[in-house]
Amino acid sequence: MGRNDVTSVQKLEKNLTLLKEEYSKQQRSYAELQRKYNEVVATSGNEELSDGLSNFVSRLSLTVALLFGSPTYADIYIRTHSKVFPAHKIVLHARSEKWGDDVLGSIQELDWSDFNEDVVLALLRWIYTDLIDLQHDGLALDLLRAAHRFGLPSLLGMCERALVASVGIRSCIKFYCVAEEVAALTLLQYCSAIISTHWDDLTVQDFEHMSGPLLYKMLKAKTKYPLHAAVRLLREDVVSLWIQENSDTDRGNDIHNVSYS
Structure with missing residues (x-):
């Protein structure tokens, strides 16, 4: 490969990095807009009730967010290897059908010790506040698995988009394996394309x-x-x-x- 070819490749890699950074910013903006949109949808409908309902939904969302990590009203606990987090069955149930009364009704503790503590903390923060930081691939991969396991499609979608933005030649195989495991088709197809393009470099x-x-x-x-x-x-x-x-x-x-x- 000549010097000019090397320079062109370096420029392309630099442009790709910039595009990925911009994509990540757009995904964070998208997630915030989606959260606000869900609030608007929840308060739409009967105009006579909209003002009161809007106020109620806002207060309810704020109350749920304030319950994150709080023992107030806690009726179930999440156990990790080194810590126990207070939680609330109604909040978990509101997030996923897999946390219905048939699952949570008669128990006081969930064992999530197969997840790292930082994963559990990030997952609970999202469950209660809709906020999440997916800047690290390792965390995003673990949360992708958690989202699949617990039936959280919106979180799975956010993790998938974040990983698409950061996948590279050295990470495409690892991401492909996890995507195949949890049936994250967008990430799977994207990684597959990278693998095909760079097959001889693997x-x-x-x-x-x-x-x-x-x-x-x-x-x-x-x-x-x-x-x-x-x-x-x-x-x-x-x-x-x-x-x-x-x-x-x-x-x-x-x-x-x-x-x-």
């Missing part, structure tokens, strides 16, 4: 944490010779999957022509 280390079945599925979709690709990536588990699938066909003989050298 290394063994990029794929080392991807499960065998998922990697095999990807190799079959993106390469003409998935067996050879699996060998190049030093993935014996994927080679085994190929052998199992092709053991009864003539293509199974190709394994003798491939080595891990």
Whole structure:
């Protein structure tokens, strides 16, 4: 690659970074506008009641926000590895059908110890206040999983958009795995496009944490010779999957022509 080509690539990367930063700003603005829109929708309807209802909804939203982290009226608790957070069943139920009376009615504690404490704190803050900071990819990925697990589509959408804005060559495989896990289709398709574009730039280390079945599925979709690709990536588990699938066909003989050298 010549010097001019290197300079052009650097300029493109710089422009892409600027575009991602602008995209992130727009997503934060979008989230705030969506929150305000939901408030307006909640207060629309009968004009005779709108003023009183608007005042009620505003006070209710403020009251719920003030209950974040407060033991006042708390009737359930969220346990992590090192801390217990007070919570309120009615607020949880208002956020998701998965927290209905059939689930929360007879219990006093939820075990979220499989999440890091910062994830639980960020999740509860959003549940009570509609506010969230998705500046860190690790937090956004964990919240994406939490949103899928607890049936929170609006939070899942915000996490997905934030991750689309920050995904790069070195992170696209990791993001792809999580997107596939939680069926975040927009993020999945975006990462898939990056993977296809930069296939030759991806290394063994990029794929080392991807499960065998998922990697095999990807190799079959993106390469003409998935067996050879699996060998190049030093993935014996994927080679085994190929052998199992092709053991009864003539293509199974190709394994003798491939080595891990």
